[in-house]
Amino acid sequence: MTASTLTELLKAGADKDVALGAPGRPGLTFKGLRDLTQRTIDRLNALGIGRNDRVAIVLPNGPEMASAFVAIGAGATTAPLNPAYRAEEFEFYLNDLNARALLLDDAGSPAAEAAAAKLKLPILRLKVAEGAAAGDFSIEGQAVGEAKLKGPAQADDVALVLHTSGTTSRPKIVPLSQRNVTASAGNIAGTLSLKSEDSCLNIMPLFHIHGLIAAVLSSLSAGASITCTPGFNALKFFAWLDEAKPSWYTAVPTMHQAILGRAARNEDSIKRAKLRFIRSSSSSLPPQVMAEAEATFGCPVIEAYGMTEAAHQMASNPLPPKARKPGSVGIAAGPDVAIMSLDGSLLKANETGEIVIRGANVTAGYESNPKANDEAFAHGWFHTGDQGTMDEEGYVRITGRLKEIINRGGEKISPREVDEVLMDHPAVQQVVTFAMPHDKLGEEVAAAIVLREGHQASEREIRDFASGRLADFKVPRKLVFLEEIPKGATGKLQRIGLAAKLGLGE
Incomplete structure (x- = not known):
């Protein structure tokens, strides 16, 4: 039976099997996690918080963040927020969410607490007893009223609310909804053939859909375990690999690149590693990075395609012996996936259009935003805002975000196409192509580049290299060499607004 609530999903694990772990701490069993979830639902109900009441969670990455998401989400609605926000940002998000309470740990968050005080929002404290298993906690706080709907959440109740990056x-x-997140977890577990003996090393932030669903919930839905690190750290990654002995991990491309940058110094750890596969999602994985990771770790790299509105996964490359196609995000992996023209008709193989989806994991709609819903939910499908193609075998290639396509005097250029060509230059470690304002053409092609350690290349050399592989109008007119490309909170490279950030705006 497929789970349709978080409470049902937790039944997959055997009582004595470890559900949650953390470096240097004893593991929490599935029985322990189920008991914690029931205690948390009862505690929240006693505090006046029930089904569909929103609890904003501001906690550091780690097992308590994972277990709080699961346990609170099983009886109320979780709203995880980035702990790095400033007070003004917390004020906006807490107010916009209409949160009923804010959950913090003993270390707290001065910025979140200042925002809560301004909004007169009650604060609950997550407490961890000395020597407790990873993820075990209790909640302290004052009652905030009477819970309207008590007990475990039902399938159509909201489990999780997140903001799009905007x-x-x-x-x-x-x-x-509960149904959305459990459907997505099941889809991912099925794609990756997860079994109870699998173990995931989580390095993704747990205020983001990728970490919450792809690492945590997919594992739990298969009765498997997750080791929750304090967050991504390329210097500590190999020590965690040695200690946790995971069978897989999932990350964004910039993290894979940082790990590969330290691989040569950690060959012994890599030899000891028993990874069954590595997963990549949330932004485009350059085929060169995929090849390097497969050669380094001796296992397949599975690129998947996800977004918040689909409770993460939409498409994925399959495991061997089926084909993995570098540069492709794979085949439909849960929801229906199609390519649509501007007039709403579905396109044939290899025709370019907008990627659209529909299925049990897709949100029913944005909250209080009829204009966005009219645009995104049309012709019976959810419109992703991504442009792409699908080949005869159903493999999807993303050619770019519709908003990121560069319009150079009427010529449309996919930044990802330029990225892939520049990544072939032996001196280039990382690249992000973006639109730069131009007084006559409207937009011009620009690229930010990080060079490989010990390598050098001039702007002229790289442009000449690109000229032999790209039509002239696609060759970047401006190259910016950086030590590090600015990233978003989840490690994604951001094209929109990069020109202004780098001082290339008008």
Whole structure:
């Protein structure tokens, strides 16, 4: 039976099997996690918080963040927020979410507490007893009233609310039901053939859909375990690999690149590692990085395609013996996936259009945003905002975000196509192509580049290299060499707004 609530999903694990672990701490069993979840639901109900009441969670990455998401989400609605936000940002998000309470640990968050005080929002404290198993906690706080709907959440109750990143407009609220998140977890577990003996090393932030669903919930839905690190750290990654002995990990491309940058110094750890596969998602994985990771770790790298509105996964490359196609995000992996023209008709193989999806993991709609819903939910499908193609075998290639396509005097250029060509230059470690304002053409092609350690290349050399592989209008007119490319909170490279950030705006 497929789970349709978090409470049902937790039944997959055997009582004595470890569900949650953390470096240097004893593991929490599935029985322990189920007991914690029931205690948490009872405790929240006693504090006046029930089904569909929102609890904003501001906690550091780690097992308590994972278990709080699961245990609170099983009886109320979780709203995880980035602990790095400033007070003004917390004030916006807490107010926009209409949160009923804010959950912090003993270390607290001065910025979140200042925002809560301004909004008169009650604060609950997560307490961890000395020597407790990873993820075990209790909650202290004052009652905030009477819970309207008590007990475990039902399939159509909201389990999780997240904001979209909103690069060009106000962030939109995405409510994800119990059914949405459990469907997505099951889809991922199925794609990766997860079994109870599998173990995931989580290095993704747990205020982000990728970490919450792809690492935590997919593992739990298969009765498997997750080791929760304090967050991504390329210097500590190999020590964690040695200690946790995971069978897989999932990350964004910039993290894979940072890990590969330290691989030569950690060959013994790599030899000892028993990775069954590595997963990549949340932004485009350059085929060169995929090849290097497969050669380094001796296992397949599975690139997947996800977004918040789909409770993460939409498509994925399959495990061997089926084909993995570098540069492709794979085949439909849960929801239906299609390519649509501007007039709403579905396109044939290899035709370029907008990627659209529909399925049990897809949100029913943005909250209080009829305009966004009219645009995104049309012709019976959810419109992803991504442009792409699908080949005869159903493999999807993303050619770019529709908003990121560079319009150079009427010529449309996919930044990802330029990225892939520049990544072939032996001196280039990382690249992000973006639109730069131009007084006559409207937009011009620019690229930010990080060179490999010990390598050198001039702007002229790289442009000449690109000229032999790209039409002239696609060759970047401006190259910016950086020590590090600015990233978003989840490690994603951000094209929109990069020109202004680098001082290349008008």
